[in-house]
Structure formats: C-alpha cells, structure tokens
Amino acid sequence: xxxxxxxLLPGALFLLLFFAYPLWAILERSLSSPEGLxxxxxxxxxxxxxxLEAWRNSxxxxxxxxxxxxxxxxxVAYWTSGLPLRLKRFLLSLYAIPxxxxxxxxxxxxxxxxxxxxxxxxxxxxxGLPRFDLYSWTGLLLVFPFYNVPLFALALMxxxxxxxxELMEAARASGATPFQAxxxxxxxxxxxxxxxxxxxxxxxxxxxFGTALALTGFAKNLLSLQIxxxxxxxxxxxxQAAALAVVLMATTGLxxxxxxLGERRWRR
Amino acid sequence: MRALGWLxxxxxxxxxxxxxxxxxxxxxxxxxxxxxxxxxxxxxxxxVLQDPRYLEAAxxxxxxxxxxxxxxxxxxxxxxxxxxxWTGRVGEGLRRLLQVLPLLVPPLVVGLGFLLAFNRPPLALxxxxxxxxxxxxxxxxxxxxxxxxxxxxxxEVRLLMEAAQASGAGLLARxxxxxxxxxxxxxxxxxxxxxxxxxxxxxxxxxxxxxGTVTLPLLLFQSLREDFRAASAVASVLLYTTLLALAGLTLxxxx
Numbered sequence: 001x002x003x004x005x006x007x008l009l010p011g012a013l014f015l016l017l018f019f020a021y022p023l024w025a026i027l028e029r030s031l032s033s034p035e036g037l038x039x040x041x042x043x044x045x046x047x048x049x050x051x052l053e054a055w056r057n058s059x060x061x062x063x064x065x066x067x068x069x070x071x072x073x074x075x076v077a078y079w080t081s082g083l084p085l086r087l088k089r090f091l092l093s094l095y096a097i098p099x100x101x102x103x104x105x106x107x108x109x110x111x112x113x114x115x116x117x118x119x120x121x122x123x124x125x126x127x128g129l130p131r132f133d134l135y136s137w138t139g140l141l142l143v144f145p146f147y148n149v150p151l152f153a154l155a156l157m158x159x160x161x162x163x164x165x166e167l168m169e170a171a172r173a174s175g176a177t178p179f180q181a182x183x184x185x186x187x188x189x190x191x192x193x194x195x196x197x198x199x200x201x202x203x204x205x206x207x208x209f210g211t212a213l214a215l216t217g218f219a220k221n222l223l224s225l226q227i228x229x230x231x232x233x234x235x236x237x238x239x240q241a242a243a244l245a246v247v248l249m250a251t252t253g254l255x256x257x258x259x260x261l262g263e264r265r266w267r268r
Numbered sequence: 269m270r271a272l273g274w275l276x277x278x279x280x281x282x283x284x285x286x287x288x289x290x291x292x293x294x295x296x297x298x299x300x301x302x303x304x305x306x307x308x309x310x311x312x313x314x315x316v317l318q319d320p321r322y323l324e325a326a327x328x329x330x331x332x333x334x335x336x337x338x339x340x341x342x343x344x345x346x347x348x349x350x351x352x353x354w355t356g357r358v359g360e361g362l363r364r365l366l367q368v369l370p371l372l373v374p375p376l377v378v379g380l381g382f383l384l385a386f387n388r389p390p391l392a393l394x395x396x397x398x399x400x401x402x403x404x405x406x407x408x409x410x411x412x413x414x415x416x417x418x419x420x421x422x423x424e425v426r427l428l429m430e431a432a433q434a435s436g437a438g439l440l441a442r443x444x445x446x447x448x449x450x451x452x453x454x455x456x457x458x459x460x461x462x463x464x465x466x467x468x469x470x471x472x473x474x475x476x477x478x479x480g481t482v483t484l485p486l487l488l489f490q491s492l493r494e495d496f497r498a499a500s501a502v503a504s505v506l507l508y509t510t511l512l513a514l515a516g517l518t519l520x521x522x523x
Contacts, residue, residue: 003439004350004429008358011347018406019369022381029384072280079277093518094284100461101288101510102468104488108503109287112294119290122303146287149280178269200371207374210471214492224376231380231475238384245377253372 030242041243051226051244058223059251061137062205065144069201070194072145073152074187080153081160092157095150103210110134110143110215135216143211148204152197159193188266195263199256206252223248291507295500312501322487322502329484332397333466336404337459340412343405345455348416349447353426363417370410378406379475386476395478403472408462415461419454453520460520464513468506 031037045051080091098106114120114134121131133139167189171181187194209224218229223244230241294300298307316322351362373381382403386393393399425447432446448455470485477486484502491499 005354006439007346007443008350008354010343011350011362014343014347014405014409015365018378018382018402018409019373022378022385023373025385026377026381075276076280079273089518093514096514096517097288097510098284100464100468100514102470102485102488102503102506104470104485104492105291105468105503105507105510106287108294108492108499109290112290112300112500113286117301119303126303146284150284203371204374207376209376214489224374227376227380228475231383238380241380242384245380248374249372249377252374256368256371 026242026245029239030246032239041240042247044240045243045247050221051223054221054223054226055247055251057221058206058248061140061222062202062255064141065148065205066198066202068141068145069148069152070198072149073156073197074190074194076149077153077156077160078186081157082165092154095154098147098150104214106143106146107211107214110146114139114142135219137220140212140215140220143215144205144208148201151204152201155197155200156190156193159190163189191266192263195259195266199259202255202259203252206248206255223251288507291500291503295504312497316498316501316505319498321482322484322498325482325484325487326505328397328481329467332400332404332483333463335401336408336466337462339401339405340408340462341455341459344409344412344416344458345448345451346443348413348420349425349443351413352417352420353429366410366413370407375407375469375471376475378403379472382406382472382476394476395481397481399476400473400481400483403476404466404469405462407469407472408465411465412458412462415458416451416454419451419457422454423450425450457517457520460513460517464510467509467513 030041031039033040076095080088080095083091111134112118114132116131116134118134124131134143163186168181168186171185172178176184207224209222209228212220212222212225213228218225218233227241227244227248229235230237230244293305295312296308296310297305298309298311299305347362351359353359382399383394385391386399386402393402428446428450429442432442437445468485469483470489473481473483473486474489477483484506488499488502488506491502
C-alpha cells in the first residue's frame with residue numbers, strides 16, 4: 001500500500017525539526033564566529049584544565065556507575081527471574097518506576113535518608129560512627145544505582161528468561177560447581193545483554209545532571225554540569241556549551257560504538 | 269547461599285523503596301528531627317494548596333504533559349505503523365534510529381539544541397509555553413514509539429488494514445477507525461509513559477523555560493532551597509502522579 005508511506009511524513013518532520021535541526025544548530029554555533037569558522041572553542045574544550053578535569057570525571061563516573069549497575073543488575077535480574085510469576089510481575093512494575101520518576105523526587109528522598117541530618121547519619125552519630133557524606137563522589141555513586149540497577153535488570157530480563165533455568169541446571173548436572181556454572185555458562189551467555197545494558201547506563205550517566213545538581217549543585221566537576229552552568233548560570237556562554245556538548249556526544253558515541261563492537265564479537 | 273541471596277535482594281528492595289517512601293512520610297509528619305518522624309499533619313499539603321503559585325504550576329505541568337502526549341500520539345502512531353509495515357531498510361533504520369537517539373542525545377543536549385535552534389525567526393520560541401511542550405514531546409517520543417511498536421506486533425495489523433482498504437476506507441478513515449481502536453491499549457500505555465516523563469521533567473524544562481512557564485518540577489527545585497516542608501508535599505504529589513500513571517500501565521498489561 002504505497003499511499004501509506006505518506007504516513008511517515010509527520011514522523012520525518014518531527015525528527016527533522018526536534019532532533020536534526022537542534023543538533024545542526026549546536027554544531028553551527030560551536031563553530032561560527034563573526035570572522036567565519038573557528039575551532040577556538042574546541043581547542044578550549046580540549047585544553048582548559050577545568051574542562052579536561054570535567055571530561056575525565058564524567059568518563060570515570062559513568063564507567064564506575066556502569067560497573068555498579070552491571071553487578072547489581074545481573075544479580076537483581078537473576079534473582080527476580082527465579083521468583084513466582086505474580087511476584088515477578090509486581091517487581092517488574094516496580095523496576096519501571098525510577099526511569100519515569102522526577103530526578104528531584106529521588107534527590108529529596110536521599111536527602112531525607114542520607115543527608116547531613118538524615119536518618120542514617122542520626123543513627124551513625126548515635127552509635128559513634130563516622131557520618132556518611134551524601135554530597136561526595138561516594139554519595140553520588142550511591143544515589144545513581146537507584147536508576148541504573150532497575151534499568152539494567154529490565155534490559156537483561158528478556159534474555160535471561162529466554163535462556164531459562166535449564167541452562168544452569170544442565171551445567172550443575174554435568175558436575176559444575178555453582179561458581180563454575182555462573183562464570184563459565186551463565187555469564188558468557190548473558191554477555192550480549194550485559195553489554196547492551198551497559199550501553200544504556202553509560203550513555204545515560206554521561207549526560208545525567210538533574211539529580212546531581214539537586215544534591216551537590218555545581219560542586220562536582222562533571223562535563224554535563226559544566227554545559228548546564230554555561231547555559232543556566234552567570235557564566236552564560238552558549239557557543240562554548242555547544243562545543244562541550246559535541247565533545248560529550250562524541251565521547252558517548254565512542255563508548256557506545258566500542259560496546260556495540262564487543263557485543264557483535266561476542267555473538268559470533 | 270540462598271539466604272545470602274535473599275538478604276542482598278531484601279537490601280536492594282529497601283534501597284529502592286525507602287527513597288520513594290521518605291518524601292511521603294516527611295510530607296505527612298509534623299517534625300522529623302530524630303530517627304523517626306513525629307506527629308501526623310496535612311499542614312504542608314494545605315500550605316501548597318493555598319499558595320496559588322503551586323496550583324498554577326501544577327495546571328501548567330498538566331497542560332504541557334497532555335499536549336506533549338497528544339503530539340506523540342498524532343506523530344508516533346503513524347510513524348510506528350509505517351516502521352512496522354515497511355519491512356526492510358526503512359523500518360529497520362527507524363527502529364535503530366529511535367533506539368540510539370535517546371542514548372546519543374541526552375536531555376541536556378535536547379535542551380541546549382532547542383535553546384540554540386528556536387531563538388530566532390521563523391521559529392522564535394525561546395521561553396514560550398510551546399518550546400516546553402515540544403521539548404517534552406521530543407523526550408517522550410522514543411519511549412512512546414517503542415511501546416506502540418511493540419503493540420503492533422500483537423495485532424494482525426496488515427490483515428486488518430488491507431481488509432479495511434478493500435471495503436473502501438480511505439487512508440485517514442483506516443487510521444481513525446481501524447488502526448487506532450485496535451492499538452488503543454498500546455497507545456494508552458505509551459501515553460502514560462510519556463505523561464509521567466513530562467510531569468516530572470526538570471532538566472530540559474529548566475533550560476528552555478522562561479519566567480512565564482514555571483512547571484511543578486521547576487517550582488520544586490526552588491522549594492528545595494527555600495521551603496523544605498512545602499517541597500516534601502510537592503515531591504510526594506509528583507511521586508503519586510508517576511505511581512498512578514504506572515499503575516494504569518500495569519492494569520493495561522494485565523488485560
């Protein structure tokens with residue numbers, strides 16, 4: 001039905017107007033100057049110590065968050081898949097909540113629980129133990145798995161379910177210890193899903209800033225926060241923000257490409 | 269081994285549930301200075317309800333979310349349909365694109381791109397109501413598309429549409445009277461996801477919105493610094509909204 005292809009028009013227009021054109025505007029503004037084209041902002045993005053540190057921090061933070069999400073996500077997906085159907089259904093709905101919950105609500109919850117005068121610190125104080133600092137890197141690494149572990153688990157569940165219990169049972173039956181069954185049988189079979197889940201979490205963490213902003217303001221030097229501060233704060237400089245955004249996308253793209261490469265190699 | 273697994277899983281559930289429960293408990297308690305909250309009160313909800321700023325912001329958020337969802341339905345349903353029926357390169361390409369797009373273009377970049385693209389004629393939308401609507405629609409689109417696309421796989425869509433065409437229904441009539449009713453559960457599911465995302469959205473909104481478009485999350489961000497009590501009530505309301513939307517989603521899946 002050829003006429004139906006006309007139905008692609010609204011979608012094409014939507015994607016052009018709200019994705020392609022803004023991306024073009026970012027690229028154009030990052031390169032343009034009154035005298036013509038300039039690479040000055042990219043030079044600054046790749047040499048200024050504050051931006052280099054932000055880039056390194058973002059990369060480290062996203063990588064560490066991805067590793068945490070992978071460890072937690074594999075465990076949660078595995079444990080959930082073994083539960084009775086009704087409970088499993090309920091849990092899957094529960095895991096879907098963080099992704100559509102406002103980052104500010106999450107920040108609020110963690111401040112009440114783990115903030116300076118939060119419940120946990122009151123408890124630690126009463127016991128004479130050192131207090132936990134939510135507004136540190138450790139604090140951020142503790143908060144973001146709230147999004148990432150359920151996300152990772154949801155991404156992994158279909159593959160895990162399709163592999164089924166038989167795989168592990170067969171491994172055990174042929175004399176493998178639980179550890180061997182995990183490392184030699186289950187994990188290799190799960191690897192494509194693990195890499196796909198890692199891609200989702202890594203990309204999300206490279207761009208994440210809402211919850212971090214609500215928790216630590218601009219105290220932590222992340223690339224995403226640098227871009228946001230150039231847009232929203234007194235340091236207003238949109239062309240520089242545009243150049244940093246291109247660097248951010250290039251870094252994310254490279255990470256995604258490497259993960260996709262790994263996934264393809266693993267499938268063969 | 270099994271006990272250790274349950275212990276770890278229990279800890280994970282606590283880790284997931286407590287941060288969601290904390291704002292709610294806080295919003296209903298008179299004081300929370302020690303380990304446990306004290307006294308039940310509705311005062312913070314009353315304060316929020318009596319402050320016209322919050323009501324205005326809530327209504328604005330609702331309007332933005334509904335329009336963003338409508339735009340997603342209008343654009344997303346035909347796009348998903350074509351992507352599903354146009355086998356081969358176009359369908360595959362669209363699926364790939366919409367899978368990678370939200371990963372490669374995070375909300376931060378959408379916000380910056382909108383700011384730069386729509387600040388001059390003919391599309392001078394900066395700071396207006398519509399730039400917020402369009403931004404939210406763009407953020408929700410990949411999620412909406414994915415849900416509707418999955419829904420198409422569940423019905424005999426090609427057969428239905430061909431039968432309708434054979435009996436003389438035009439393109440728009442087929443969309444309106446055949447595709448949409450059959451796809452309704454999936455369209456509703458996708459709408460609920462897009463709605464929930466829009467209601468809680470803070471990142472893009474804070475970048476593109478002007479003084480006249482303070483949504484509920486933007487106001488919450490202010491209250492986090494100024495009035496923690498009111499903030500607890502607003503945060504809880506946002507949480508209830510998300511939970512309601514996702515509960516609807518779960519009910520739709522059951523049927």
